[in-house]
Amino acid sequence: MGIFRCTVCGYKFEGPEAPEFCPKCGAPKDKFIALDEESAKKVVSSARTNSIHAELIAIADRVIALAEEGIEINLDPPCVALFHKAVTEATQIRQRSKAEIEGHIGKGKW
């Protein structure tokens, strides 16, 4: 098993050998290069890290939606204050993870 990178478009393919043609740009097999073990590990850990960030963003969206519902119900001021806090905190988590993912894309860690 290894990771092969298309030198034309950057597509990364995981398998025992490079594919006949790049699934993204159609470049032939000889345009693929095998990544060394260290780079291959990095690709796997950045893929996992990015999906963790994506999941955090989804959870934060859910927290915001729930808290907004609580604000809407408006049972009493302490509850509403907590929900406002939850919106602020979840928004921070969401923005941080979004910025981090964007940073990774910029550095090719995707």
Ligand SMILES: [Zn+2]
């Ligand atoms: Zn390609």
